[in-house]
Amino acid sequence: MLRTVSVTRFASFQSILAMCALAFLCLSVACNRGKETAKVKGPHPASDGPGINVNPNPHQTGNAAAGRDVYRFETFGNEGFWTDAARLPKGMIDAKFTPKQALEAGLQIDIEAIDPNMRKMLEEELRTDLSxxxxPLLNDPKTMVALVNANAIVGIVAVDSSGDKKFDIMNGDKVGISCTICHTITDNSVFNMPNGGSVGRRVDGPAALTLNVGKLLAMANNSRAFYPNLQQTFLGVSIGRAPSGLGPNSTEAEVDAYLSNPQFYPIGTFDETQDGNGNPVKNVPLFRQDLAAPYGTAGEFRLLDDIG
Known part of the structure; x- marks a missing residue:
């Protein structure tokens, strides 16, 4: 009996020693990993991208310049919606929308797209109090039209609908929207509006986090055209930031009130899904779209053509 107890105690003692040894080994490994991690970790500068200017593994085929132009100016035919259905250009013209107001709404201005004479005058005005x-040019709606015709307002694209190889939105040419409206900024080399847009050279990819999409949409003469993308009430249920949603009989004023309220449609967000939910999501940086399919913030679009 004593022998059995002794053997049992000895076996238990061996088990305890083995467990202690295993625990010590795990602790040692964890400590070593912690030291290695401490060497790697540290303060990292904020970045909107990979931090490189040249792709170390460039594609062997394709045309980078053409791809850049597609990214900047391709509308996928949505100028019909924006010009004829939503009537956004007409709304901007009727509202006497100015370049200064565009900057306040978070839009970006590509200084390199502007002709030299106007560029010089605008640069001089941007050094003033903007009154x-x-x-005067920055507060003139005609200047805004000229900038759109020059494709200098990032993401608001003049389309040569008439086929005369000129851009003139006051005489029949349409206006579409490209991805860059939410996914491009400038380098602020000329001007940076506090909590708004900027003027400078294009920087493709970073998110436009100060863009007031709701305010711009509300400027359209027929903002009800966005109804599928807005917060709705269906069978008494509404999902979104607003206490109640819109309905098929909501007025233009009611839709504009929803879009213009940053509590319901926050600045720096866009609601890209036609689901009746009020879910504008934060604009995100956009890089390497050849790796991004399926498209959309939630990956809900199989084809890029299906967006918008």
Missing amino acids: PQNA
């Missing part, structure tokens, strides 16, 4: 007295 109508000191910055």
